[in-house]
Amino acid sequence: MTDKTMPAVGLETVGMTKIFGSLVALEDASIRVAPGTMHALLGENGAGKSTLVKCIMGFYQPTRGKIIVDGVEEIVRNPRDAMKLKLGMVYQHFTLVPSLTAAENLVISRPDCPSIVNWTAELANLEAFLDRMPFKVPLRTPVSSLSAGEKQKLEILKQLYLDRRFLILDEPTSVLTPGEADEILGLLRDMTRAGELTILMITHKFREVNAYCDEVSVLRRGKYVGSGKVSDLTTDEMAHMMIGDTKLRERSARVEQGADRTVLELSALFASDDEGLPAIASVDLKVKAGEIVGIAGVSGNGQSELVEVLSGQRDLDDGRIFINGQPFEPTRQHMDKFKVFGLPEEPLKNATAPRLSVAENMAMRSFDKPPISQNGWWLSPRPMKAKARELIAQYRVKTPGPDTPIQNLSGGNVQRAVLARELSGDVEVLIVANPCFGLDFASVADIRAQIIEQRNSGAAVLLVSEDLDEILELSDRVAVMSEGHITYVSPIGETDRNTIGHAMAGGH
Amino acid sequence: MTVINPMSSEAGTTLSPVRVFFDQVRTASEYVIIPLLALAVTCILFSGLLLILGQSPVDFFELLWRGGFGTPFSWQNTLTRSSPLILTALCVAIPAQLGLVIIGGEGALVLGGFMAAITALPFLGWAPPAVVLSVMAIAGVTTGAVWIGVVGALRYYRGINETISSLLMFYIAIAIMNFFVEGAFKDLANPNKPSTKSIGDANMIGKIPGMDVHWGFVVGIAVAVILWVLMNRTTFGFAARITGGNIRAAKAQGLPVGLLMISACAIAGGCAGLAGFFEVAAIQGKANASLAAGYGFTGILVAFLARQNALAAVPFAILLGGIAAAGGLIQRRMGLPDATVNVLTGLMFVVLLVSETLYGRIPLFKPRES
Numbered sequence: 013m014t015d016k017t018m019p020a021v022g023l024e025t026v027g028m029t030k031i032f033g034s035l036v037a038l039e040d041a042s043i044r045v046a047p048g049t050m051h052a053l054l055g056e057n058g059a060g061k062s063t064l065v066k067c068i069m070g071f072y073q074p075t076r077g078k079i080i081v082d083g084v085e086e087i088v089r090n091p092r093d094a095m096k097l098k099l100g101m102v103y104q105h106f107t108l109v110p111s112l113t114a115a116e117n118l119v120i121s122r123p124d125c126p127s128i129v130n131w132t133a134e135l136a137n138l139e140a141f142l143d144r145m146p147f148k149v150p151l152r153t154p155v156s157s158l159s160a161g162e163k164q165k166l167e168i169l170k171q172l173y174l175d176r177r178f179l180i181l182d183e184p185t186s187v188l189t190p191g192e193a194d195e196i197l198g199l200l201r202d203m204t205r206a207g208e209l210t211i212l213m214i215t216h217k218f219r220e221v222n223a224y225c226d227e228v229s230v231l232r233r234g235k236y237v238g239s240g241k242v243s244d245l246t247t248d249e250m251a252h253m254m255i256g257d258t259k260l261r262e263r264s265a266r267v268e269q270g271a272d273r274t275v276l277e278l279s280a281l282f283a284s285d286d287e288g289l290p291a292i293a294s295v296d297l298k299v300k301a302g303e304i305v306g307i308a309g310v311s312g313n314g315q316s317e318l319v320e321v322l323s324g325q326r327d328l329d330d331g332r333i334f335i336n337g338q339p340f341e342p343t344r345q346h347m348d349k350f351k352v353f354g355l356p357e358e359p360l361k362n363a364t365a366p367r368l369s370v371a372e373n374m375a376m377r378s379f380d381k382p383p384i385s386q387n388g389w390w391l392s393p394r395p396m397k398a399k400a401r402e403l404i405a406q407y408r409v410k411t412p413g414p415d416t417p418i419q420n421l422s423g424g425n426v427q428r429a430v431l432a433r434e435l436s437g438d439v440e441v442l443i444v445a446n447p448c449f450g451l452d453f454a455s456v457a458d459i460r461a462q463i464i465e466q467r468n469s470g471a472a473v474l475l476v477s478e479d480l481d482e483i484l485e486l487s488d489r490v491a492v493m494s495e496g497h498i499t500y501v502s503p504i505g506e507t508d509r510n511t512i513g514h515a516m517a518g519g520h
Numbered sequence: 521m522t523v524i525n526p527m528s529s530e531a532g533t534t535l536s537p538v539r540v541f542f543d544q545v546r547t548a549s550e551y552v553i554i555p556l557l558a559l560a561v562t563c564i565l566f567s568g569l570l571l572i573l574g575q576s577p578v579d580f581f582e583l584l585w586r587g588g589f590g591t592p593f594s595w596q597n598t599l600t601r602s603s604p605l606i607l608t609a610l611c612v613a614i615p616a617q618l619g620l621v622i623i624g625g626e627g628a629l630v631l632g633g634f635m636a637a638i639t640a641l642p643f644l645g646w647a648p649p650a651v652v653l654s655v656m657a658i659a660g661v662t663t664g665a666v667w668i669g670v671v672g673a674l675r676y677y678r679g680i681n682e683t684i685s686s687l688l689m690f691y692i693a694i695a696i697m698n699f700f701v702e703g704a705f706k707d708l709a710n711p712n713k714p715s716t717k718s719i720g721d722a723n724m725i726g727k728i729p730g731m732d733v734h735w736g737f738v739v740g741i742a743v744a745v746i747l748w749v750l751m752n753r754t755t756f757g758f759a760a761r762i763t764g765g766n767i768r769a770a771k772a773q774g775l776p777v778g779l780l781m782i783s784a785c786a787i788a789g790g791c792a793g794l795a796g797f798f799e800v801a802a803i804q805g806k807a808n809a810s811l812a813a814g815y816g817f818t819g820i821l822v823a824f825l826a827r828q829n830a831l832a833a834v835p836f837a838i839l840l841g842g843i844a845a846a847g848g849l850i851q852r853r854m855g856l857p858d859a860t861v862n863v864l865t866g867l868m869f870v871v872l873l874v875s876e877t878l879y880g881r882i883p884l885f886k887p888r889e890s
Contacts, residue, residue, distance in 0.1 A: 323772040344774030354772060363772060365765020376762055376773050380755040389755050 028077035100176025161192030306487030371400035587849035588842025602841030606740035608819025624686025626816025627693035632793025664793020672785025736798030
């Protein structure tokens with residue numbers, strides 16, 4: 013049944029079902045991944061994708077269902093069993109040791125890694141191994157100084173080095189630039205075509221599915237919806253399979269703003285990074301009422317420091333921030349007075365206290381004002397919970413209740429909870445950073461619509477994003493940040509992807 | 521046509537209130553049962569140690585019970601010892617809500633006691649006891665607050681690890697007290713043990729009526745209740761818990777993180793300073809090396825046993841007060857060294873820290889998925 017001259021491993025799940033208590037996380041998923049193909053696994057957050065791959069990798073024991081590897085039914089009791097069957101997984105976040113070199117990372121990942129390593133021999137072996145591989149990474153550089161793309165390559169090389177021939181990739185391109193993503197996916201596709209490898213890729217990006225994948229399987233709310241050849245399906249059909257008939261929030265139309273009033277003005281901002289080196293230098297920017305200014309740039313060019321400065325997480329070395337012509341300091345009084353709100357990236361890390369409840373996290377803006385606190389110091393839990401229930405319903409946050417610790421919610425729902433907290437009032441200035449990072453299709457559409465809605469109602473929005481498509485879709489004006497400076501500003505109608513890309517790459 | 525119903529996941533709240541109540545009790549009991557389990561494991565391990573020493577664990581625990589809790593006399597001894605423990609535990613538990621681990625409460629206790637003793641001196645002989653005691657209490661609390669407040673400020677402004685700095689400042693505190701007690705403030709009437717001048721019996725804090733326990737115990741409980749309310753029912757406490765939960769989020773909310781840290785440390789130090797005041801005004805009558813009796817360090821253990829909850833610090837302070845109270849009896853009856861009970865408390869601390877890893881892992885305590 014399987015051509016054994018091909019090193020790639022094929023895998024099939026039959027009726028895979030996983031039930032946690034009364035929660036059916038995965039029901040009757042039967043997917044078939046032929047050896048030497050690239051297979052996309054599509055589904056919204058909470059659709060059961062992770063449950064399925066965890067069952068395959070032996071992290072979970074399925075309640076029902078079988079795994080068939082190369083035509084033989086196998087039982088995967090733990091990740092070690094999966095390893096023996098040459099199944100491997102690359103996680104969304106890097107699992108490399110940053111202070112070690114690529115060579116060291118590869119050698120220590122081996123289950124048979126000797127206590128005393130003969131580095132001369134190992135390096136020779138590794139070089140021979142790399143010669144057979146389509147990717148190259150510098151072996152002797154510490155991983156911390158590799159780019160995200162190189163790290164991702166190294167993660168994949170590690171799996172190949174360990175002779176895993178069926179790879180599960182969990183959103184492999186979420187940390188990569190579009191160029192890096194294309195390069196890696198292209199090389200992986202070539203390897204699958206050559207029969208070296210089989211890939212099951214979890215993704216939200218239809219562009220990647222259309223460009224690189226052979227087949228696709230779709231899960232929706234724990235249920236298997238269907239599979240098919242990518243060439244037989246349109247993007248709309250895939251999106252429909254993925255989100256079903258659930259109504260997405262209507263996309264707000266962009267209302268033209270006649271106002272020409274500058275709300276947010278950044279004047280000669282300077283700030284340093286964690287090591288004390290200059291991160292942003294003489295940043296000047298104006299944002300008008302009812303305008304979205306998108307800041308594009310390759311990650312690590314000062315964008316995150318800029319957002320931290322504006323949200324009070326980092327001190328300014330020099331420069332002033334003005335709102336409506338008045339000086340602004342990121343204190344609670346000023347944030348309330350000028351109605352400044354923020355949607356930071358990775359909300360669990362930047363905008364929530366993970367172990368506090370959903371209600372407490374939602375009250376972070378309002379806990380010192382009526383109705384939660386009538387006098388500014390006494391806290392009433394009852395109105396706090398009532399407000400949380402209201403916001404949970406209004407913003408469709410999926411949570412067992414307002415008392416659940418927010419860290420138990422899925423990424424999309426954490427972001428919705430933060431959105432509910434930040435956008436439920438009157439917003440004058442909105443600072444947004446990578447708001448859709450790692451979120452599913454429906455949440456992304458929802459969150460972008462909310463940002464547009466704020467713009468339409470007159471808020472000045474500063475959007476920092478590493479996703480150029482997001483910038484192009486949302487912004488009225490684009491600014492490019494490179495090496496801590498704003499190097500390019502243009503109205504969206506007078507620029508294009510190539511010009512922006514050129515500026516991002518450092519061309520002035 | 522399926523439409524996401526935002527309320528569907530809330531269906532669990534329509535369960536009978538009785539079941540919801542029992543579910544809450546079941547999940548909350550995790551915080552009671554795991555520490556009790558840790559105590560049981562400690563007793564088993566310690567019994568093993570006693571058997572190696574050729575001693576009977578049954579005798580030991582019987583004496584521990586008798587010395588700590590078995591008689592009205594031992595109860596009074598226990599409660600007297602537990603009153604500083606409640607306050608020093610608060611010195612750990614309050615900063616812990618902001619993610620700060622302060623272990624130098626002993627320093628604030630010693631200096632608070634010392635300052636209370638010496639500020640009393642100009643008032644002795646002419647001022648009524650109420651005035652003397654008020655001045656002493658203010659001096660003790662203020663000194664403790666400044667001492668640990670400095671730790672908080674060093675942490676916030678200079679990024680100096682608060683655990684290390686508070687510990688090192690304990691040594692400085694001891695040195696300061698010894699310097700003055702053996703020098704400028706030495707009471708020449710008492711040459712054997714360098715001490716400050718006694719505040720006099722008339723100025724000592726009295727006992728709770730009907731008991732041989734001073735009022736510090738009641739004050740300790742009152743402070744614990746007040747601080748629990750402060751941390752859980754006020755905007756200050758909420759802002760502090762946000763800061764402890766995620767300092768980046770707290771900053772993004774424009775909260776005055778530095779002020780919160782320093783205030784929490786100052787409150788904590790004030791508690792320890794108050795404990796020092798009671799040791800001087802209710803027990804010793806003067807400041808000397810006996811102030812550094814280790815209450816500040818045992819308080820760390822109490823706070824961890826109580827999982828940094830101000831109210832839970834009270835029963836655990838009584839438990840550890842009882843163990844300490846039984847030390848003398850065990851020494852006399854079993855011929856074991858006085859430090860034996862310290863081994864017991866040390867073992868308890870280690871087992872307790874290990875038990876922290878059990879939270880959230882026992883299915884019995886998990887909320888039911890509905």
